[in-house]
Amino acid sequence: MFKLWYSESGVPQINQSVFKLLTTAAFSIGILFANASQLQANELNDAPTCDNSSGECFYAHRMYQLEQLTQGCRETRRVEGNMTYTVCRINGRPVRASESLTELGDGVGYWFENGKVVAIQRFHDGSTIFFNRGKLAEVYFDGGSQVQSEFSATERQELETLARNGYRDIFRKLNVR
Template identity: 30%
Template sequence: MKFVKVLSVGLVAFALFGCNQTSAVSNDDNVIESTEPTISQDQDQDSDSASETTTTKANKPSNSIKIAAAKNNKKNKTGKQIGPRFDCNGDGISNGARIDYDGDGIPDDCIESDEKTKSVIDETSYDTALKSLNSITKGCQESKKTPQATDYYICKLDGKIVKASEYNSEAGAGLDFWFIDNRVIAVQRPHSQELFLYDKNGKLKSKFNYPKKVRNISNQDRKDGEYLYNRDGYERIVSAFNHKSSAKTTTSKNGIIDETSFQTISKSLDSITKGCQKTEKTQNGNNYEICKQGNSIVNASEYNAEVGAGLAYWFSPNGKVVAARYLASGDLYVFNSNGKVTSKIDVYESKKINNISAEDRKQAEQNLYVNYKDIFKVFNL
């Protein structure tokens, strides 16, 4: 009897301690062991319609990410990842995983990656920041559309847009937007190589003027950064790929110019002068030009090459000034039928100025609006 009891105790001890080994990893890629937890999940690329030009930048990297050690009460348990990567700690970045340990399909835990948010973008230099941003888009599926003179691009990973761009070949300018979880994290003006980086609350945290990082961000830099972050630029890009556009429109104050954006204003001005007949004169070092549609002057300009400055005007069929531009600064003003400023754009920065100062309005309305008469005198008009 004693022998039987001893044998029983021995078997129990063997069962309790002799088999205390970590369970083997399943062949299922989504199975996770807490002792060395890793997530691996394959997801199909999202594809756009056949009418768009679609390319893949590079082979899509694995979504495997190293996650932090599981909580003590989860040790030695094996679970499956539920759904795609998830924002466990509310930092705005989906780099964690929801884990199901008991197989009921309901997440039992959310484990954050040990990849820190700060490491997403290396802000050491312009080049390292851009390299980090390019790594976010690695393997994304790019689509392109070109309505008229503007090229629009979007690039997607796992069904989410990670980059959106627009470039106007006529203006030689454009914008690049980078996203994490549908949130703008960076904006670049590729023509000037200015790069703006944002925190999870949309506040400007860093700026680069190639190749240097701006050490002391000025109030103007912050205003520019806020303008780029909040502008409808990326919405306009995305809407170009939708069958019905969601872009906002602005009713023209003078009945001729669409003042929605820099692009629409430029397009309206081009349509005014399309096919007009030019006449040029040179007087006292100044170059003068008028352009007519029939008997109506639609455009007039003067330019001094030595000074590098001049003025240009656009007119409605009834002879009213609808727009005027300082050629040196690139500032262009749009006027209503009463000669009041309704819009301002910076041609060289390819942007519409949302807040026009009272001084700018006054100068444009009192001086710029009437100076075209000096050009007319050269042509005896």
């Protein structure tokens, strides 16, 4: 507990050691959320909690964030031949898009935040690819039991190109601008 007192002009005052403590805490929180979106920062308290730092724990937390990102979105679906295309929007902006083989369910799904791909999931193997500001961050396999965070230049280029361009056919089919 710290003591608060007032200056002659009525401005609250705290001692220097308490100020340093509060400044350090604020700085630490700022670093913690520096790369987190506003959604991530707001939803952190509601996210699944884990008692360890396993890949499954991080994966569950990230998937929860994607669920929160798309909560309440309005879905548009189009079936064309053996392909199904979907886009889910909030306030007219896409937050999720996918294309899949109608009968098999095999395909790919994209999640967007502020118009940028933040994650891609390959339905055939369940791998989920995460991006940070357009750059490949990590790939989770088998529900997070395996994580890949180091990539060759070819892998990185391939996956970052997929994030930039892979959803365009879905958008074209569903007239998303």
